[in-house]
Amino acid sequence: MEHSEQLIQHKLRQLESQPVKWNKQATWLRLEKPRRKRISVFAYAAAALVIVVGSWVLYDSMKFNSSALHDRIAALEIRLAQAGDKLILASPDPGRMCAPEMAVQPQEIQRVKPRIKPALPSVLIADQLKPAIDSTQRTTVALQPQEQPTVTEPTAAVERPSIPIILGRSQGAAYARSKRFSFRLILSDPDLTEQPITVSEVDIVAGLKQKPN
Amino acid sequence: MTESELIHLCQQASPRGQQELFDRWADSLYRVALRYVKTDVDAEDIVMMSFTKAFRHITSFRPQGEGSLHAWLRKIVVNESLGWLRRRHNFNMVESLDDTLPVPDLNDVCHLPAEDILRLVMELPAGYRTVFNLHVVEGYSHQEIAEQLGISESTARTQLFKAKAQLKKMLIREGFQYGT
Numbered sequence: 033m034e035h036s037e038q039l040i041q042h043k044l045r046q047l048e049s050q051p052v053k054w055n056k057q058a059t060w061l062r063l064e065k066p067r068r069k070r071i072s073v074f075a076y077a078a079a080a081l082v083i084v085v086g087s088w089v090l091y092d093s094m095k096f097n098s099s100a101l102h103d104r105i106a107a108l109e110i111r112l113a114q115a116g117d118k119l120i121l122a123s124p125d126p127g128r129m130c131a132p133e134m135a136v137q138p139q140e141i142q143r144v145k146p147r148i149k150p151a152l153p154s155v156l157i158a159d160q161l162k163p164a165i166d167s168t169q170r171t172t173v174a175l176q177p178q179e180q181p182t183v184t185e186p187t188a189a190v191e192r193p194s195i196p197i198i199l200g201r202s203q204g205a206a207y208a209r210s211k212r213f214s215f216r217l218i219l220s221d222p223d224l225t226e227q228p229i230t231v232s233e234v235d236i237v238a239g240l241k242q243k244p245n
Numbered sequence: 246m247t248e249s250e251l252i253h254l255c256q257q258a259s260p261r262g263q264q265e266l267f268d269r270w271a272d273s274l275y276r277v278a279l280r281y282v283k284t285d286v287d288a289e290d291i292v293m294m295s296f297t298k299a300f301r302h303i304t305s306f307r308p309q310g311e312g313s314l315h316a317w318l319r320k321i322v323v324n325e326s327l328g329w330l331r332r333r334h335n336f337n338m339v340e341s342l343d344d345t346l347p348v349p350d351l352n353d354v355c356h357l358p359a360e361d362i363l364r365l366v367m368e369l370p371a372g373y374r375t376v377f378n379l380h381v382v383e384g385y386s387h388q389e390i391a392e393q394l395g396i397s398e399s400t401a402r403t404q405l406f407k408a409k410a411q412l413k414k415m416l417i418r419e420g421f422q423y424g425t
Binding site for chain 1: 260275276277297350362380
């Protein structure tokens with residue numbers, strides 16, 4: 033390289049070390065921007081990961097709680113089965129909601145028993161009602177001689193619908209503690225429909241009542 | 246902060262080290278880029294791309310004494326500038342030069358102040374200016390210039406010859422007559 037060229041090189045390189053006005057800060061920000069973008073991508077990825085892990089932990093916890101609840105219900109059923117000698121379990125499924133449907137009190141049995149009112153016997157009609165009717169007719173004729181006497185036929189009593197007693201959980205629990213009463217689990221909607229108590233059920237309950245402990 | 250500490254920080258991708266490196270060398274590298282591409286915006290782009298490349302590859306940089314980092318950064322900027330020019334300018338022009346012509350000397354030019362020399366160089370056409378910068382300022386041989394620009398060595402020589410002739414012509418036109 034010639035001397036003149038070396039001199040030019042030296043001058044121009046010295047000039048490079050001089051301060052210059054340019055968009056230095058803007059260039060630095062542009063340089064940093066992709067890095068910030070990368071950081072924000074990492075932040076989003078981390079947040080998504082946290083959400084996924086959190087959801088998984090929550091799901092696992094709920095699953096564990098559910099299985100624990102099933103175990104507790106099963107254990108409770110076993111205890112109830114052992115405690116109550118007449119406990120009727122309709123289904124082993126512990127997940128179903130169960131509650132004692134009915135417990136019949138002795139006085140209720142007495143109230144429920146005479147369900148159908150029998151028709152009055154013909155002897156009673158002949159002996160007691162006839163004179164009463166005749167006297168009434170006589171009085172009526174005396175007051176209204178033009179009217180014909182009316183004879184009222186006795187009618188059979190209408191069967192009254194029985195009212196089943198459905199007990200709640202707290203009451204059911206109280207009965208469950210007592211070995212003297214049995215209850216059965218309600219498993220389906222048909223079990224919740226009101227049905228009249230049949231004589232055989234009343235007999236069963238009455239028999240339980242009389243059974244010594 | 247010493248250069249080795251700065252290199253160490255940048256190799257660990259420390260934002261503080263990277264900012265320090267940028268603050269320390271960005272001005273001079275901007276001037277280097279500006280000598281090749283002429284416009285401010287393009288020079289800023291080249292500086293940005295050069296630093297991006299430097300931050301990415303600094304782990305492979307092996308320091309060889311004080312000043313080696315700046316030389317390495319400068320080389321990156323020059324290469325980026327040449328890449329930018331290659332995309333916009335065709336250097337592969339076949340030019341023949343009569344070997345009997347006298348080589349124009351730069352004695353008149355070298356006595357000018359640095360700012361005037363720079364202004365004259367910036368007025369050269371892109372091909373002349375690039376070869377002049379590479380040969381005179383960066384110190385590349387004609388063979389290296391030919392490899393860098395993808396041209397023949399004779400084309401590189403011709404370009405340099407014409408650049409010098411043009412500078413002399415401009416100097417005469419502007420009334421600078423040193424040494425006469």
